[in-house]
Amino acid sequence: MDQQAIFLTILGMAGVTYLPRMLPALLFASRPLPPWLRRWLSVVPPAVLGALLAQSVLLRTGALDLSPGNPFLWGALLTGALTWRTRGFFGPVLAGLALVALWRWLF
Amino acid sequence: MPHSHRPEPSAFSQALPVILGYLPVGFAYGVLAVKAGLCLANTGLMSVLVFAGSAQLIGVEMLGAGAPPLSIIVTTLVVNLRHVLFSAALSPYLGTWPKRRVAVMAFELTDETFALHATRFHNQQLSPCKTLAINALTQSAWVAGSLAGALAGGFVPDVRPLGLDFALPAMFAVLLVGQLASRAHVLAAALGAALALTLSQTPAAPYAVIAATVAAATLAMPFTANPASRPPER
Numbered sequence: 001m002d003q004q005a006i007f008l009t010i011l012g013m014a015g016v017t018y019l020p021r022m023l024p025a026l027l028f029a030s031r032p033l034p035p036w037l038r039r040w041l042s043v044v045p046p047a048v049l050g051a052l053l054a055q056s057v058l059l060r061t062g063a064l065d066l067s068p069g070n071p072f073l074w075g076a077l078l079t080g081a082l083t084w085r086t087r088g089f090f091g092p093v094l095a096g097l098a099l100v101a102l103w104r105w106l107f
Numbered sequence: 108m109p110h111s112h113r114p115e116p117s118a119f120s121q122a123l124p125v126i127l128g129y130l131p132v133g134f135a136y137g138v139l140a141v142k143a144g145l146c147l148a149n150t151g152l153m154s155v156l157v158f159a160g161s162a163q164l165i166g167v168e169m170l171g172a173g174a175p176p177l178s179i180i181v182t183t184l185v186v187n188l189r190h191v192l193f194s195a196a197l198s199p200y201l202g203t204w205p206k207r208r209v210a211v212m213a214f215e216l217t218d219e220t221f222a223l224h225a226t227r228f229h230n231q232q233l234s235p236c237k238t239l240a241i242n243a244l245t246q247s248a249w250v251a252g253s254l255a256g257a258l259a260g261g262f263v264p265d266v267r268p269l270g271l272d273f274a275l276p277a278m279f280a281v282l283l284v285g286q287l288a289s290r291a292h293v294l295a296a297a298l299g300a301a302l303a304l305t306l307s308q309t310p311a312a313p314y315a316v317i318a319a320t321v322a323a324a325t326l327a328m329p330f331t332a333n334p335a336s337r338p339p340e341r
Contacts, residue, residue, distance in 0.1 A: 001170060003146050009176040010149060013166055014156035016184035020191045022213035028198035029209055039331040040324055041196040043295035045225040046286040047323035048192070050299030051316045052218060053279035059307055075273050076280045083284040089116060093124040096277035101270035 071103035115232040118240035125219045125241075126248035128275035129160075133249045136163050137256020143171030147257050154253040158215060158246055162186045189317040193221035200228040208235060215242035219275070222282040229288070291330035298323035 001009075033041070057072040058064055066073075079096035082088065115121075133154065140150040145167060153163055162183045169179045193216055201209050212235075216224075220242055227238070287293050302319035311318060 001144070001173070001176075003149055005176065006145055006149050006170060007152065009166075009170065009179055010153045010156055012176060012180035013153070013162065013183040016180055017157050017159050017162060017187045017190070018214060020184075020188055021194050021216045022210055024191050024195035025198045025201055025209050025213050025216075026206060028195055029201040029204065029206075033195075033199060036328070037195075038199065040328045041192075041199075042331055043291055043324045043327045044192050044196045044320060045222065045229075046283065046292040046296040047299035047327065048189070048218070048316065048320040049222055049279055049283040049286055050296030050323065051303035051319040052222075053276060053283050054300035054304050055307060055316065056276040056279055058304060062307070062312070064304060064308065072273055072276055075270070076276055079277045079280040080284050083281045089281060090120055090123050092281055093127075093274065093277040096280070097127075097270040097273055099270075100273040101268060104268055104270070 069107075071100045074103065075100045115227070115230075115234065115237065118237040119244060121223060121227070121237075122241045122244040122248075124274060124278040124281065125223065125245045128219065128278060129245060129248040130252040130255075131272060132160055132275070133252020134256035134259070136160065136167070137253040138259065139164065139171075139256075140167040140253070141257045141260055143167040145170065145257075147254070150257040151250060151254050154250045155246075157183070158249060159183075159187050159217060160249075186313070189218075189320065190216060190221075192317075192320065193218075193225075197221070197224060197228065200233060204235060208239075212238060212242060215246050217245070219278065220245055222279065226282050226285040229286070289330075289332065291327045291332075294330055295323050295327035298326055 053076065057076045058066060058070070060070070068074075075096040078099050079092045082092035082095055086092065136154070137150055140153070140163075141147070145153070153166070157163055157166070165186060166179055166183060169182065194213055197216075201212075204212075223241060224238060227233075283296055287296065299319050302322055303315045306312065306315035306318055309315075
C-alpha cells in the first residue's frame, strides 16, 4: 500500500476511534442519566481497571503467570499497598518500578 | 475511599506515570510501524490522529500484512468500542462544560486518561484546565515515543532492566486502589480481573477487556448504593 492509501486508512481509523469517544459524552452531558445507568457506570471504572491490571500483570505473552517468580505480581502488590497507605500517586509507581528493576538485577 | 479535601496534585505529576508508560510503548509502536512500511510522517500522524495504543499496534500489523483498508478500519472500531463506556461514564461530570470543550477532551480519551479522570472526577477534582493538560501531556509523550521509535528503526534498547515496562501496570494498580470506594467497587474490580483472565485464554481474547468490563459492572451493579439516597456528586 502506498503512503497516500495508508494515510487515508489512518483517517478512517481516526474517525471510528473518535466517534465512540465523543458522542456519549456530548449526548449524556446535558441530560441526566437514568439512575440505573448511573449505578452501572459507577462500577465501570473499577471493572475495567481490574481487567486491565490483571491482564497487564498476570499475562505474559498470552499465557497466565501466577507464579511467585513474576516480578509484576510483587510490584503491583507493593504499588497497591503503598497507594492504600499513603494516597500518593507517583511515589507508589516509582517504588513498583524500582522493585521490578531490582528483581531483574538480582535474579 | 474518596479523599476530596486533599489538594489536587499538578497535571504533570498525575500524568507522569502515564507518560512513563506511553514513551516505551509508543517507541515500540514506532519501530513496528516503520517495519510495516509506514513512512515517518504516517507513523507520527497515526499517533496524533488515532491515539489508541492497542488499535495502532493492531493496525500497523494489519497494514504490514497487506490487509484491505476497510477491514483495518472495522477492526479499529471494534477494538476501540470500549471508549463508549468511558465517554458515558465521564459524561455526568461534564454537564457544565461547553460542548466544544467536551469534544476536545474526548479526542484524547484513552484507557489511561479515562482511568485518571474517572478517579479525579470521583474525588471532585474537576478542573477543566488540568483535565486538558493531562490529556495533552500524555498524547505528547505518545507521539514523541512513536517518532523516536520510528527514527530508531530496528535499534530497540531494552527497557526491562529499568522496570519501565511495569509503568502501565503500576498505574493501573494506583488507579484501581483509588476506585475501591465501596464493596460494589471491590466486587466489580475482582470480577473484571477474573473474567478478563478467563476470557484471555479463549478465542474471545481480543474482546476480553470489554466483555469482562460489561459483565463485571452488570453483576456488581445490584450491590451499588441507590443514587437517590447517596448521589455520586457530593
